[in-house]
Structure formats: structure tokens, C-alpha cells
Amino acid sequence: MAKYIILDTETTGTDENDRVIQLGYMVLGAKDIEVHNEFCSSDVPINFAAMEVHGITPEMIQDKPACRDTSAYKRLLELNTPDNYMIIHNAPFDLKMLEKEGFDVQMKVIDTLRVAKHIFADEDAHRLQYFRYKMELYKEEQKEADALGIEVKAHDAIGDVLVLKLFLTKLREAVQEKFPGENPVEKMVDLTNTPILVKTFRFGKHKGKTLEEVAREDAGYLRWMLGNMENLDDDMRYSINYYLES
Structure with missing residues (x-):
């Protein structure tokens, strides 16, 4: 029977050379919930910006095993089959970090960030902590944490x-409501791999305008973006082409 692995990492930073220093995940099966949470050592120093966010200091990981030597990582390898599901908020970041540890994901991936952008397109933000407060998940988390022996810290x-587990329940309900008759889990996998239609500019000279409006009034600018902005993400590129063609 399929298992659902809800995962997050903390790292030394966000650059190419940065590494995992905390690996945490839950395994949801038919009956039981496994909880894995381990700190890891790294040859890469923790940068201060990262330390400010997660509060992990060099002393906390001193003498800890490297990520791939932890029991959490070894168990993750055992779970890494196409029958199981990996659920992460902003999956590309964590998966890229795990790749540096030799982990090549074989599970079906659900990126709850991408799914949320599809389902809650008009929200001001799609960060996990935003939904924690917007959906009042913080009111439920302590009871859940006590049952699982987890300390809740942002x-x-x-x-x-743990917060993602609570959010996943709400997200699944919203997916089921929007796509009745479809398997909500498989639909979340599908949405993870579906381009997101960006509706509004959040940067540049057209900030605040809709892409549809700019396509009518300044199509040349959109074509310039396609040809000259190398860092244009796939969703924005898809959206520009969509509005130019329509």
C-alpha cells in the first residue's frame, strides 16, 4: 500500500555549495505514522542568514553524522519507490539539496506550493507560514504535536x-471540491507538473497590471521579455505565450 512522505529540510544556505543539516519527515501509512527528525553535520559552514531563519548553530550539529549516514536518510532510501508519494512545500529546493546527498527521487512528487498556486490563485502569498495563519492551522497543531511527540517551531x-500535514488536509479538500470525481492525490501530482497561469505582474514597469492587459497594450514588451530575460521562470514564460497567443 502506498505511503505518503511529508518532508522538509533545513540547510546551511541556499547556494549551490550548501548542504542539508536537518532532515525531517513523516511517513503516513494505512495506520501508523513514522516520525524522523535528525540533525546532520556538514563541511559547509552555516551562513548567518540561514542561521537567522532556522536557528541551527554550529554547536547543534557538531559531531552529528553526515546526512547520508543518518538513520532518517537510510529509511528515506528504503521508501524511495514509484508506489509512494513525496510531499514537499517548494519541492525543487529540497529535492535539489537531497540530490547533493546522492538521493534521486523515484516517488511521485506533490509540491504543495505549486498546487496551492493553482487552487488558491488569488491569495496574497502561498508560503506555508502564510497558510498556517490564514487557515488557522496553528489552533490545531499543538494537539497534533503532542500526539506525535513533536515540538512546533517555525x-x-x-x-x-507538522504544519504541512495539516495544510495538506485542507489542500486536498479544496482540490476535491474544484475537481469533483477525480482522485485528489493524483490530481495534486498532475497539478505539480502543470504550468501555472500567472495573471498579474508583480515586478517591473507593468507591476500591478494583468498580463492580459499588457498583451493588448504592450505586446512588444512581452516579446522582449521572452527573448532577453534568461532568468524568466517556466510559469511566466508559459503565461506570456498564453496571453500573446490568445
């Missing part, structure tokens, strides 16, 4: 996993 791997 920007802590296992604390964020």
Missing part, C-alpha cells in the same frame, strides 16, 4: 512538516 524541519 522554520524547523519537523515543525514545518
Whole structure:
């Protein structure tokens, strides 16, 4: 039977050379819930910006095993089959970090950030902590944490996993409501891999305007973006082409 792995990492930073220093995840099966949460050592120093966010200091990981030597990582390898589901908020970041540890994901991936952008398109933000307060998940989390023996802290791997577990329930309900008759889990996998239609500019000279409006009034600018902005993400590129063609 399929298992659902809800995962988060904390890292030394966000650059190419940064590494995992905390691996936390829950495994949801038919009956039981496994909780894994381990700190890891790293040859890469923790940068101060990262330390400010997650509060992990060099002393906390001193003498800890490297990520791939932890029992949490070894168990994750055992779970890494196409029958199971990996659920992460902003999956590309964590998966890229795990790749540096030799982990090549074989599970079906649900990125709750991307799914939320599809389902809650008009929200001001799609960060996990935003939904924690917007959906009042914080009112439920302590009871859940006590049952699982987890301490809830923002920007802590296992604390964020617990919040994500609560958010996942709400997200699944919203997916089921929007796509009745479809399997909500498989639909979330599908939405993870579906381009997001960006409706409004959040930067540049057209900030605040809709892409549809700019396509009518300044299509040349959109074509310039396609040809000259190398860092244009796939969703924005898809959206520009969509509005130019329509």
C-alpha cells in the first residue's frame, strides 16, 4: 500500500555549495505514522542568514553524522519507490539539496506550493507560514504535536512538516471540491507538473497590471521579455505565450 512522505529540510544556505543539516519527515501509512527528525553535520559552514531563519548553530550539529549516514536518510532510501508519494512545500529546493546527498527521487512528487498556486490563485502569498495563519492551522497543531511527540517551531524541519500535514488536509479538500470525481492525490501530482497561469505582474514597469492587459497594450514588451530575460521562470514564460497567443 502506498505511503505518503511529508518532508522538509533545513540547510546551511541556499547556494549551490550548501548542504542539508536537518532532515525531517513523516511517513503516513494505512495506520501508523513514522516520525524522523535528525540533525546532520556538514563541511559547509552555516551562513548567518540561514542561521537567522532556522536557528541551527554550529554547536547543534557538531559531531552529528553526515546526512547520508543518518538513520532518517537510510529509511528515506528504503521508501524511495514509484508506489509512494513525496510531499514537499517548494519541492525543487529540497529535492535539489537531497540530490547533493546522492538521493534521486523515484516517488511521485506533490509540491504543495505549486498546487496551492493553482487552487488558491488569488491569495496574497502561498508560503506555508502564510497558510498556517490564514487557515488557522496553528489552533490545531499543538494537539497534533503532542500526539506525535513533536515540538512546533517555525522554520524547523519537523515543525514545518507538522504544519504541512495539516495544510495538506485542507489542500486536498479544496482540490476535491474544484475537481469533483477525480482522485485528489493524483490530481495534486498532475497539478505539480502543470504550468501555472500567472495573471498579474508583480515586478517591473507593468507591476500591478494583468498580463492580459499588457498583451493588448504592450505586446512588444512581452516579446522582449521572452527573448532577453534568461532568468524568466517556466510559469511566466508559459503565461506570456498564453496571453500573446490568445
